[in-house]
Amino acid sequence: xxEGVVQDLIDELGRLPGVGxxxxxxxxxxxxxxxxxxxxxxxxxxxxxxxxxxxxxVCGNVAEEEMCRICRDPRRDPALICVxxxxxxxxxxxRTREFRGRYHVLGGAISPLEGIGxxxxxxxxxxxxxxxxxxxxxxxxxxxxxxxxxxxxYLTRMLRPMGLQVTRLASGLPVGGDLEYADxxxxxxxxxxxxxxGE
Amino acid sequence: xxEGVVQDLIDELGRLPGVGxxxxxxxxxxxxxxxxxxxxxxxxxxxxxxxxxxxxxVCGNVAEEEMCRICRDPRRDPALICVxxxxxxxxxxxRTREFRGRYHVLGGAISPLEGIGxxxxxxxxxxxxxxxxxxxxxxxxxxxxxxxxxxxxYLTRMLRPMGLQVTRLASGLPVGGDLEYADxxxxxxxxxxxxxxGE
Numbered sequence: 001x002x003e004g005v006v007q008d009l010i011d012e013l014g015r016l017p018g019v020g021x022x023x024x025x026x027x028x029x030x031x032x033x034x035x036x037x038x039x040x041x042x043x044x045x046x047x048x049x050x051x052x053x054x055x056x057x058v059c060g061n062v063a064e065e066e067m068c069r070i071c072r073d074p075r076r077d078p079a080l081i082c083v084x085x086x087x088x089x090x091x092x093x094x095r096t097r098e099f100r101g102r103y104h105v106l107g108g109a110i111s112p113l114e115g116i117g118x119x120x121x122x123x124x125x126x127x128x129x130x131x132x133x134x135x136x137x138x139x140x141x142x143x144x145x146x147x148x149x150x151x152x153x154y155l156t157r158m159l160r161p162m163g164l165q166v167t168r169l170a171s172g173l174p175v176g177g178d179l180e181y182a183d184x185x186x187x188x189x190x191x192x193x194x195x196x197x198g199e
Numbered sequence: 200x201x202e203g204v205v206q207d208l209i210d211e212l213g214r215l216p217g218v219g220x221x222x223x224x225x226x227x228x229x230x231x232x233x234x235x236x237x238x239x240x241x242x243x244x245x246x247x248x249x250x251x252x253x254x255x256x257v258c259g260n261v262a263e264e265e266m267c268r269i270c271r272d273p274r275r276d277p278a279l280i281c282v283x284x285x286x287x288x289x290x291x292x293x294r295t296r297e298f299r300g301r302y303h304v305l306g307g308a309i310s311p312l313e314g315i316g317x318x319x320x321x322x323x324x325x326x327x328x329x330x331x332x333x334x335x336x337x338x339x340x341x342x343x344x345x346x347x348x349x350x351x352x353y354l355t356r357m358l359r360p361m362g363l364q365v366t367r368l369a370s371g372l373p374v375g376g377d378l379e380y381a382d383x384x385x386x387x388x389x390x391x392x393x394x395x396x397g398e
Contacts, residue, residue, distance in 0.1 A: 043242040
């Protein structure tokens with residue numbers, strides 16, 4: 001046990017995800033030795049993020065205003081919605097610069113094990129966005145795992161009867177990967193999704 | 200890239216030791232969803248630690264006053280000083296409840312590779328504590344690695360001619376460990392330091 005406030009800091013840091021007791025101690029000593037201005041900046045940004053950050057009223061992405069940057073951008077195609085589980089998925093897809101439509105962040109995936117059903121996800125908000133008929137295609141970009149697949153299947157069953165084009169991101173071998181190291185599920189999907197060579 | 204302050208927070212968190220970009224993102228989203236009071240407490244303790252925490256003027260350990268808790272404690276044996284590299288070593292030794300003397304925190308170990316020589320460590324401060332002759336034994340508890348051993352050897356050469364008893368923590372097999380998994384250096388030290396059975 002350290003004296004007073006140093007132990008308080010280690011305790012607080014230890015509550016953060018992915019930071020164990022050793023990591024908390026290491027960060028605390030780093031901060032003890034750090035420039036006070038740097039530590040003040042970290043403290044201020046912590047307070048600021050709680051004061052400013054919120055979720056976009058349209059898509060559910062992280063935002064600093066009523067609507068996020070992407071929903072406010074008139075150059076983004078309003079006919080195309082890419083459905084993802086989390087805000088970090090938006091960031092990952094934006095990095096590819098491949099997608100020029102808009103997003104819808106579900107806030108998770110269907111997971112009976114964790115007690116998450118469709119009603120806990122932002123599906124009602126997605127349906128509301130489809131009411132005016134301007135959206136023509138929904139790209140399901142939930143994670144390629146059991147929960148993401150179940151969520152995609154659920155949404156497909158719901159959306160296809162509405163006359164929408166519903167697509168799912170391709171699953172297969174990661175580019176730059178080594179075939180021999182691919183797990184059997186990925187390899188199986190790569191076979192199932194095989195395309196005519198040279199395309 | 201996230202909007203404004205969320206990205207600022209991820210950037211600041213990513214500068215902490217042991218927190219990579221993924222970890223910073225994970226912590227940021229945890230804090231976004233967390234109770235504002237919890238985040239405020241973390242921010243406050245960060246500011247408080249820089250305002251309050253300092254280093255004991257006697258032993259160099261982390262303290263909240265001019266002298267640390269251990270140096271202020273009259274029940275601790277002033278004839279015995281345990282020399283360690285860092286404050287976290289003090290915490291580890293205190294946990295054993297075996298040692299009733301005082302400490303001296305060097306602030307590191309001699310490491311020519313990292314450009315740390317004896318003059319960068321708190322050795323002058325250690326010598327100052329020995330001037331009044333009240334200290335009779337110095338226990339060298341630097342890490343059992345090359346740098347820690349070099350530091351212990353340096354201090355032994357310096358302190359033994361002063362008529363002090365200078366000891367080094369025993370190296371050997373960790374209790375509860377498996378002999379077959381011990382590395383050869385540890386096993387070699389366990390042989391070199393073997394004692395009469397039944398002691």
